[in-house]
Amino acid sequence: xxxxxxxxxxxxxxxxxxxxxxxxxxxxxxxxxxxxxxxxxxxxxxxxxxxxxxxxxxxxxxxxxxxxxxxxxxxxxxxxxxxxxxxxxxxxxxxxxxxxxxxxxxxxxxxxxxxxxxxxx
Amino acid sequence: xxxxxxxxxxxxxxxxxxxxxxxxxxxxxxxxxxxxxxxxxxxxxxxxxxxxxxxxxxxxxxxxxxxxxxxxxxxxxxxxxxxxxxxxxxxxxxxxxxxxxxxxxxxxxxxxxxxxxxxxxxxxxxxxxxxxxxxxxxxxxxxxxxxxxxxxxxxxxxxxxxxxxxxxxxxxxxxxxxxxxxxxxxxxxxxxxxxxxxxxxxxxxxxxxxxxxxxxxxxxxxxxxxxxxxxxxxxxxxxxxxxxxxxxxxxxxxxxxxxxxxxxxxxxxxxxxxxxxxxxxxxxxxxxxxxxxxxxxxxxxxxxxxxxxxxxxxxxxxxxxxxxxxxxxxxxxxxxxxxxxxxxxxxxxxxxxxxxxxxxxxxxxxxxxxxxxxxxx
Numbered sequence: 242x243x244x245x246x247x248x249x250x251x252x253x254x255x256x257x258x259x260x261x262x263x264x265x266x267x268x269x270x271x272x273x274x275x276x277x278x279x280x281x282x283x284x285x286x287x288x289x290x291x292x293x294x295x296x297x298x299x300x301x302x303x304x305x306x307x308x309x310x311x312x313x314x315x316x317x318x319x320x321x322x323x324x325x326x327x328x329x330x331x332x333x334x335x336x337x338x339x340x341x342x343x344x345x346x347x348x349x350x351x352x353x354x355x356x357x358x359x360x361x362x
Numbered sequence: 363x364x365x366x367x368x369x370x371x372x373x374x375x376x377x378x379x380x381x382x383x384x385x386x387x388x389x390x391x392x393x394x395x396x397x398x399x400x401x402x403x404x405x406x407x408x409x410x411x412x413x414x415x416x417x418x419x420x421x422x423x424x425x426x427x428x429x430x431x432x433x434x435x436x437x438x439x440x441x442x443x444x445x446x447x448x449x450x451x452x453x454x455x456x457x458x459x460x461x462x463x464x465x466x467x468x469x470x471x472x473x474x475x476x477x478x479x480x481x482x483x484x485x486x487x488x489x490x491x492x493x494x495x496x497x498x499x500x501x502x503x504x505x506x507x508x509x510x511x512x513x514x515x516x517x518x519x520x521x522x523x524x525x526x527x528x529x530x531x532x533x534x535x536x537x538x539x540x541x542x543x544x545x546x547x548x549x550x551x552x553x554x555x556x557x558x559x560x561x562x563x564x565x566x567x568x569x570x571x572x573x574x575x576x577x578x579x580x581x582x583x584x585x586x587x588x589x590x591x592x593x594x595x596x597x598x599x600x601x602x603x604x605x606x607x608x609x610x611x612x613x614x615x616x617x618x619x620x621x622x623x624x625x626x627x628x629x630x631x632x633x634x635x636x637x638x639x640x641x642x643x644x645x646x647x648x649x650x651x652x653x654x655x656x657x658x659x660x661x662x663x664x665x666x667x668x669x670x671x672x673x674x675x676x677x678x679x680x681x682x683x684x685x686x687x688x689x690x691x692x693x694x695x696x697x698x699x700x701x702x703x704x705x706x707x708x709x710x711x712x713x714x715x716x717x718x719x720x721x722x723x724x725x726x727x728x729x730x731x732x733x734x735x736x737x738x739x
Contacts, residue, residue, distance in 0.1 A: 274398055274399070274401075276400075276665065276690040277690065277697075298399065298690075299399045299400055299689055299690045299692060300393075
């Protein structure tokens with residue numbers, strides 16, 4: 242299982258030609274308790290770096306940027322009634338969106354776990 | 363060039379408590395502690411939160427005549443509140459108005475027996491001081507109290523916590539003000555705040571601030587709370603944030619702040635008018651306004667934030683106003699907001715649509731506050 246990271250604190254897990262995307266534990270901790278999340282509608286094509294979802298804390302909304310270009314497949318429905326799942330299990334059950342990977346070569350520009358861990362200290 | 367951030371006398375304590383510091387109105391302020399905004403908010407409603415509000419401006423006004431009523435009359439030339447009738451040891455909310463009826467800041471005014479104490483917003487304090495000094499200098503000495511700190515202790519456990527340091531605190535009622543020693547530090551204590559909860563605001567010389575704050579934090583049920591919780595608490599309480607919910611373009615009547623204009627200052631009152639924009643305000647009191655500040659409750663779970671446009675129809679064709687403050691309300695358990703709505707859409711129960719990320723989300727006009735105040739009247 243290959244997991245990549247962005248400097249915007251998203252993670253991306255590759256499952257065949259599908260990406261499962263969420264935010265890192267570091268990001269979830271920085272945001273505080275997440276009260277709401279939603280994603281772009283399924284079928285929407287997003288370019289790498291476009292907003293693909295949003296997570297909201299009490300105080301502010303934060304965009305989640307697509308780590309790669311692709312089509313939105315699904316939002317994690319478990320977050321609809323329990324967005325704080327992102328805080329409890331950010332890199333597991335608290336995934337946010339599934340999307341296709343249009344161009345696998347974009348993965349090469351992302352960070353691996355060791356590089357990301359070094360970035361956030 | 364950006365100015366270096368100012369620090370309150372509690373800066374070192376915030377750091378020791380693990381606060382996340384952010385720039386706010388020129389100060390380096392705690393937005394939250396490790397517990398987080400949600401927990402700090404709920405702790406304040408359930409027990410007691412301790413807030414550093416030392417960034418706010420404090421001003422002392424002394425009448426040159428030695429007769430406080432002269433200072434009260436002079437201040438009434440700047441605010442529509444009744445200051446003359448404000449008794450010694452009592453505090454009152456007021457707004458500074460402009461010539462066209464706008465609001466240049468909101469403030470608390472206290473009668474300290476032989477002087478008036480003003481507490482104003484941090485972001486406005488330079489302008490406020492210049493404004494008051496210019497208008498009152500002939501009749502009063504106007505002095506900035508830059509050497510004074512201010513902390514707020516808010517929540518149902520506030521009385522017990524403060525009474526443990528000085529039993530006199532328990533006898534105070536809402537908007538009472540008294541001078542008392544706390545942990546050996548002379549303080550000015552008011553039974554007021556900006557969270558909708560019972561509680562106190564406590565002013566003292568900068569040197570004594572940490573002593574008092576530590577003595578309060580040592581009480582059971584008292585935990586530090588940051589600006590993040592302060593904002594969600596005041597929003598649930600339906601209280602305005604200057605610069606967001608009220609500003610130079612909003613009048614006290616549009617802002618639903620008529621309650622801050624006592625009868626004596628309204629048309630037909632003993633000292634009617636006499637403040638900037640009085641005619642505009644009098645006309646609006648008589649005829650109403652074209653828009654009004656209202657509470658807004660989203661039907662879904664998506665928070666509707668400040669700046670969102672409001673429409674009367676689902677298609678987004680008929681503009682109805684805009685949101686000025688919005689957040690997730692931890693005590694409400696859902697999104698809460700306030701904003702300005704055209705008068706014909708401002709009735710409680712009216713269904714409107716807020717534009718959020720390109721979608722139109724249904725919201726209902728509701729009465730304020732979202733969470734009932736628990737003041738000890």
